[in-house]
Amino acid sequence: MENKLEVVAKSYDRHFIEYGKDDVPAYDNLPDYITTDPDYLSYHAELESGGNSSGNEGSGCKKIKDYLLPNQGMNFIDLGCCLNLMLRGYDKWPSMYHGVDISEKTIELLNHFITEQNLSVGGVYRGSIHETPFDDNQFDIGCCIGVLEYFEKDFVEKAIREAHRIIKPGGRLVLDIPNINSATGRIMMLIEEYIGRTCDFNLSQHEFEAILQNYFEIDETSQAVNDAENMGFEYYLICKK
Numbered sequence: 665m666e667n668k669l670e671v672v673a674k675s676y677d678r679h680f681i682e683y684g685k686d687d688v689p690a691y692d693n694l695p696d697y698i699t700t701d702p703d704y705l706s707y708h709a710e711l712e713s714g715g716n717s718s719g720n721e722g723s724g725c726k727k728i729k730d731y732l733l734p735n736q737g738m739n740f741i742d743l744g745c746c747l748n749l750m751l752r753g754y755d756k757w758p759s760m761y762h763g764v765d766i767s768e769k770t771i772e773l774l775n776h777f778i779t780e781q782n783l784s785v786g787g788v789y790r791g792s793i794h795e796t797p798f799d800d801n802q803f804d805i806g807c808c809i810g811v812l813e814y815f816e817k818d819f820v821e822k823a824i825r826e827a828h829r830i831i832k833p834g835g836r837l838v839l840d841i842p843n844i845n846s847a848t849g850r851i852m853m854l855i856e857e858y859i860g861r862t863c864d865f866n867l868s869q870h871e872f873e874a875i876l877q878n879y880f881e882i883d884e885t886s887q888a889v890n891d892a893e894n895m896g897f898e899y900y901l902i903c904k905k
Contacts, residue, residue, distance in 0.1 A: 668814070668815065668819075668864070669792055671860070671861070671862075672766055672767075672814050673766040673767050673768065674860075675859065675860040675861045676746070676766070676767035676770055676861075677767050677768055677769040677770075678860070679859070680770060680773060694855065694858065695858060697854075698851065698855060698858065701851060701854070703847040703850065703851050704851055706847060706848050706851075707847075707848040707851035707852065710848050710895055723746070723748045723752045723754075723807065723809040723810065724748075724752035724753060725898075727898075728807055728809070728838045729753075729757070731836060731838055731883075731900050732806075732807070732836050732838060733805075733836075734757040734758055734759035734805060735758055735759060736758045736759070737759075738758075738759035738760065738804040738805055739759065739760050739762065739802055739803045739804055739805075740754075740757065740759040740760060740761055740762065740803065740804070740805050740806065741762045741763075741796075741798065741802070741803040741805075741806040741807075741830060742754065742761065742763040742806070742807060743764060743793040743796075743806060743807065743808035743823070743827060743839075744764070744765055744766070744793050744808055744811030745763030745764060745765045745770070745774070745788065746765060746767075746770060746810070747770065747773060747774065748763070748809075749761060749763060749777065749778070749783075749785070749788070750773070750774065750777045755777075755781065755783055759804070759805065760784075760785065760786045761783075761785040761786060762785070762786035762787055762788070762789075762798070762803070763785075763788040763789070764788070764789045764790075764791050764793060764796050764797075765788070765789075765790065765791075766792055766793075767790070768790055771788055771789070771790045774788045775788060793808065793811060793823045793826065793827075794819060794822040794823045794825075794826050795822075795826065796826055796830060798830045799830070800829055800830065801829075801831070801832045801833070801905075802830050802831075802832075803832065804831075804832055804835050804836075805831075805837070806827060806830075806831055806835070806836075806837045807837065807838045807839065808823070808827065808837070808839040808840075809838070809839065809840050810840065811823075811839075812839065812840070812841050812865060813841065813842045813853070813856070813865045813896075814856075814861055814862070814864060814865070815864055815865060816864045816865070816866050817866060817867055817871075817875075820865070820867065820872070820875065821875050824875055824876065824879055824880075825879065827839075827879075828879035828880065828903060828905075831903040832903065833904070833905040835902070835903040836883075836900070836901065836902060836903075837880065837899075837901045837902075837903065838898065838899065838900055838901070839901070840886075840897060840898045840899070841865060841867070841869075841872055841896060841897055841899075842863060842865050842895060842896045843869070843894055843895055843896050843897060844865060844866065844867070844868065845868070846894060846895050846896075848894065848895040849896060852895050852896075869897060876899070876901065879903070880899075880901035880902060880903055880904055881901065881902040881903075881904050882899060882900075882901060883900045883901060883902050884899075885897055885898065885899055885900070886898035886899075
């Protein structure tokens with residue numbers, strides 16, 4: 665697990681060093697084995713539509729904010745935060761922002777942005793989402809978008825357990841997972857591997873929900889069960905305690 669965390673961290677560090685303040689990989693120069701794959705056109709169409717959690721809106725999807733209903737007096741945790749505070753409008757949310765990310769360069773960029781914009785935030789921290797520095801029941805709302813796809817079951821369950829620990833009873837959480845049965849999901853994983861971040865997620869939707877049920881009530885999902893046509897699923901959850 666520690667080796668995989670280091671690989672993901674170095675990949676994001678390298679990306680931000682090479683491309684600057686941009687959390688979206690460049691899709692213009694993908695290798696032929698990806699762009700000539702029979703499923704690539706379907707992947708590209710789904711990405712452009714922004715119709716699910718793996719679409720181009722990602723963490724900036726309006727539905728996430730509509731569900732979480734951030735307000736003053738709320739503590740918000742962004743698990744695997746990347747540059748959401750800078751690029752996804754989270755700096756405009758009235759809730760108190762907290763972020764954690766495994767990439768040192770990410771945290772460096774965020775701290776510079778916070779200082780530059782004179783923002784009041786709870787803090788951004790370098791670390792893994794499965795072991796955070798926060799107190800029990802600290803957060804009212806949270807999200808974890810584009811993170812779990814890199815890890816196998818053991819880490820995923822630890823991350824869910826940690827989210828449950830730090831979110832208040834009845835608190836809301838939005839997260840996403842890839843659809844391992846989807847052709848377009850397979851293309852997404854090929855692209856992540858090409859970038860240097862192998863997607864090791866190995867759970868079916870049913871298996872993932874079996875983990876969730878011990879910690880969160882599933883309020884809503886973005887797709888129907890066993891929908892093999894979409895590359896990922898979004899979950900809208902309520903913390904059970």
